[in-house]
Amino acid sequence: MQLVGPNFDPDALARADRAAAQCVAEIAAAIQPGxxxxxxxxxxxxxLKSAGAKRHWHQPIIRFGAETLKTFREPTDSQTQLxxxxxxxxxxGPVFEGHEADRGDTFQVGTALEQAHLIExxxxxxxxxxDAWRMLRLTGRxxxxxxxxxxxxSGYLQHSRVLGHRIGDWPHGKYARGALANATVVPEAGLWILEIHLICTASGRGAFIEAPLA
Incomplete structure (x- = not known):
């Protein structure tokens, strides 16, 4: 579950992650109501194209409002307005320098406390x-x-289909597969994405965040 390809470079993987994090911030700043x-x-x-991503190991996903309850696998209405x-x-999920990145976060365009609490x-x-992974060396499971x-x-539910996953030199699936939530090994830094997708049943909204364990 922790194999990598022959071209794997941990420094390139780290650079890809930093570039992806910057792209998330730029995308968030560009999204507006309506x-x-x-x-x-x-x-x-x-x-992402301007940042140098020539391919994606998964296409960019944007979810607005009630669509935030859905994962990337679920069909969505592309005409939903924010x-x-x-x-x-x-x-x-861009690829930079032949290495995969995967970053996600949730933002709000207002000051509703309920939504702010969910994101936080x-x-x-x-x-x-x-922090627990870093200090206690816990397995993915x-x-x-x-x-x-x-x-x-916190009063919310974790989405049952959001389980974390691998990344690496592209394509990681050629060398390693499997969900983080099913891993019986201690995840190696940089190679595993910890995904959180909290569901608020009261508001009908979800908050998603993901980044590599590092």
Whole structure:
């Protein structure tokens, strides 16, 4: 589950991650109320292309409002518009220098406290679990048990289909597959993406964040 290809370079992987994180920030800054998800996705593709991403191991995903309940695998309405005061999430998987990145985060375009709490809970859950990985050297399976526990303590639910995954030199799937939540090994730094997708049943919204364990 932790194999890499012959061209793997940890420094290149780290550079790819930094570039992806910068792209997420730029995409978030460009998204405005009234846009459709289709328009937001076009903006994401343009920004990633300008940053030097010549391919993607998964295409950029933008979710607005109630569509934030859905994962990247679920069908979505591309004409959904971002309402003033609502939230949105970004999920990108570009390839830079032959190495994969995967970054995602959730943002809001208003000041609704309920949405702010949901986003903060998702980010805090990610930090709590990543800190536990770093300090306790937990397996992937134990990390996702902690995800569920931490999410419940915040009053939200972790999406049952969001389980974390591998990255590496492109394409990582040629060398390693499997969900982080099923891994019985301690994840190696940089190679595994910790995904959090909290669901708020009261508001019908979700908050997504992902980044590599490092």
């Amino acid at each position: 846009m459709t998800q289709e328009r937001g996705t076009k903006i994401a593709r343009d920004i 309402a003033d005061g609502d939230l949105f999430y970004i999920d990108i 809970a998702a980010r805090a859950t990610w930090k709590t679990v990543s 134990d990390l996702y048990a902690l995800v569920d526990e931490t999410a419940a303590q």
